[in-house]
Amino acid sequence: MKLTSGLSRTIMRYHSSRSRPSCLSNFFCRIYGVSKTHDTLILRSIESKFKRRSNTSLATSFEGPVVDETNLRSLRSKHVFENTLVSKSGPVSRYNALVASGMVREDSFQRSIINILQDMQDRLLNYDPPFVSDVRDEVNDESTIFGKLSKLFSASIKNSSINSPKGLYLYGDVGSGKTMLMDLFYDTLPQKRKRRVHFHAFMLDVHARIHHLKRANYETYDPIPPIASDLAKNAIILCFDEFQVTDIADAMILRRLFDELFKRGVVVITTSNRHPDDLYKNGIQRKSFIPCIELIKQRCQIQSLDSGTDYRKLQKETSGAYFYPLNSQTSQSINTIFKMLTKNRQVTKRKLEFLGRHLMVPESCDDIAKFTFQELCCQPLSAADYLELVKYYNTILLTDIPQMNLVLKNEARRFITLIDALYDNKATLICSAETSIHQLFTVESSTHSALLNPQSSTHHHTLFDDVEIDLERKEQNKNSPIFTGEEEVFAFERAISRLIEMQGKEWMSKVILKARSGGNSSVARPTVEYMG
Numbered sequence: 106m107k108l109t110s111g112l113s114r115t116i117m118r119y120h121s122s123r124s125r126p127s128c129l130s131n132f133f134c135r136i137y138g139v140s141k142t143h144d145t146l147i148l149r150s151i152e153s154k155f156k157r158r159s160n161t162s163l164a165t166s167f168e169g170p171v172v173d174e175t176n177l178r179s180l181r182s183k184h185v186f187e188n189t190l191v192s193k194s195g196p197v198s199r200y201n202a203l204v205a206s207g208m209v210r211e212d213s214f215q216r217s218i219i220n221i222l223q224d225m226q227d228r229l230l231n232y233d234p235p236f237v238s239d240v241r242d243e244v245n246d247e248s249t250i251f252g253k254l255s256k257l258f259s260a261s262i263k264n265s266s267i268n269s270p271k272g273l274y275l276y277g278d279v280g281s282g283k284t285m286l287m288d289l290f291y292d293t294l295p296q297k298r299k300r301r302v303h304f305h306a307f308m309l310d311v312h313a314r315i316h317h318l319k320r321a322n323y324e325t326y327d328p329i330p331p332i333a334s335d336l337a338k339n340a341i342i343l344c345f346d347e348f349q350v351t352d353i354a355d356a357m358i359l360r361r362l363f364d365e366l367f368k369r370g371v372v373v374i375t376t377s378n379r380h381p382d383d384l385y386k387n388g389i390q391r392k393s394f395i396p397c398i399e400l401i402k403q404r405c406q407i408q409s410l411d412s413g414t415d416y417r418k419l420q421k422e423t424s425g426a427y428f429y430p431l432n433s434q435t436s437q438s439i440n441t442i443f444k445m446l447t448k449n450r451q452v453t454k455r456k457l458e459f460l461g462r463h464l465m466v467p468e469s470c471d472d473i474a475k476f477t478f479q480e481l482c483c484q485p486l487s488a489a490d491y492l493e494l495v496k497y498y499n500t501i502l503l504t505d506i507p508q509m510n511l512v513l514k515n516e517a518r519r520f521i522t523l524i525d526a527l528y529d530n531k532a533t534l535i536c537s538a539e540t541s542i543h544q545l546f547t548v549e550s551s552t553h554s555a556l557l558n559p560q561s562s563t564h565h566h567t568l569f570d571d572v573e574i575d576l577e578r579k580e581q582n583k584n585s586p587i588f589t590g591e592e593e594v595f596a597f598e599r600a601i602s603r604l605i606e607m608q609g610k611e612w613m614s615k616v617i618l619k620a621r622s623g624g625n626s627s628v629a630r631p632t633v634e635y636m637g
């Protein structure tokens with residue numbers, strides 16, 4: 106069994122201490138290698154983070170974006186930019202300063218991309234985007250006078266977008282620095298009308314807007330143009346992290362949405378693990394998605410970043426919060442950590458309610474929650490649920506993770522989505538698993554498959570209705586190659602890379618900085634029901 110002795114020793118020390126806050130400081134000092142002489146404010150902020158009670162009084166109904174994307178920002182960039190004396194003039198000077206400070210290793214592949222991003226930023230300085238109308242002017246039901254006017258208006262937008270600069274589609278290997286480079290670009294952009302968002306969160310926002318508009322308007326109402334206008338009004342430069350298309354609903358929405366966004370002069374910068382030609386590969390009705398690929402290739406410069414280096418795997422020190430294999434000792438270790446983190450405070454069962462959905466949290470205390478893999482990855486949950494979860498919980502304990510394979514691809518896909526949500530929010534993951542991180546995903550079938558029961562997502566059924574996708578046809582196509590797991594195998598690599606980084610000592614320093622900057626406190630909390 107691989108049980109990190111440093112962690113267990115720290116837990117023992119924690120238990121033998123009477124003073125919880127100072128002991129907690131020691132706990133983090135030891136596990137995450139934070140120097141004891143390190144800024145005491147940081148340690149105080151960790152303590153207050155763990156003492157903080159969750160705010161449960163704010164109930165929200167959907168009026169706009171589902172996710173506050175400021176919480177999805179890369180903390181590395183915050184960490185790096187706020188703590189290094191650097192010139193604020195552009196991505197190249199930022200990159201130079203990071204290399205000079207030793208925080209980033211000089212990388213010739215990254216260097217060529219940062220030069221491209223610098224040119225792009227220079228071009229954007231002179232960009233005068235077209236005027237975008239108000240959402241309410243875009244009721245495009247052609248049976249109404251507004252609809253007819255809207256059609257005329259769309260034609261005029263089309264002409265005005267001709268001079269918009271090309272964006273960038275940056276694709277390549279896992280962990281090669283795509284997000285870091287995009288963040289350097291984004292953070293140095295002087296424009297205010299910009300938005301940086303994880304692609305999952307962006308699509309959830311779009312789904313929610315579609316549903317909201319469809320419910321409030323006519324049957325024949327086309328929600329895409331007004332949504333595009335609203336998005337363009339708020340951000341003329343849109344930066345997406347991890348562009349990926351794995352489902353038909355997203356494919357059909359994107360085809361139209363991108364067309365409308367580009368017509369409104371929006372410039373898209375995105376990272377992805379896939380070349381545009383490989384997006385939604387083997388997907389149902391893929392032919393209908395090809396125009397979207399062509400549009401991306403037309404409106405974005407396509408660049409690869411294939412340095413062959415996964416920087417996440419270069420880190421040497423780990424925090425030891427990943428326990429394997431599954432046995433009584435590992436299970437006891439997880440329970441001990443949970444008790445330690447929640448000591449003297451009430452552990453409750455909770456029900457999170459949002460957008461007409463609910464998510465059960467079996468054991469929780471402040472911003473710490475504990476689940477089994479079965480509870481979190483074998484239920485019909487989606488990115489929306491996991492992003493909601495990380496609004497509340499900054500530390501997740503996840504037990505009994507099985508080795509995953511293509512038979513368990515629904516569970517694997519959910520687990521990967523969960524890891525993405527935790528990673529993007531700089532959350533802490535403490536877990537117990539059947540195998541080491543490197544062996545967590547396999548293409549072999551597993552004996553566990555019979556134990557787990559995949560179900561379909563009700564969220565997607567609603568969405569298919571909203572975008573008028575024929576579900577019967579989807580069912581007929583369930584043997585389509587997209588269900589062979591090719592996408593999952595690809596995503597496994599990214600998840601492994603991220604899990605490794607999340608087990609590293611450097612990860613905790615990011616968590617500390619997040620706590621220091623107030624964590625998720627800016628996010629409106631949805632309804633929570635205490636179950637006792």
Ligand SMILES: Nc1ncnc2c1ncn2[C@@H]1O[C@H](COP(=O)(O)OP(=O)(O)OP(=O)(O)O)[C@@H](O)[C@H]1O
Nearest residue numbers: 181209210212279280281282283284285416417599
């Ligand atoms: N040149 C570098 N020197 C040191 N660390 C780096 C360098 N480039 C990237 N990193 C670090 O490696 C990690 C992975 O980088 P990043 O998230 O940007 O990769 P990515 O290509 O976007 O990965 P993915 O495809 O999985 O999303 C981050 O913690 C980042 O700060």
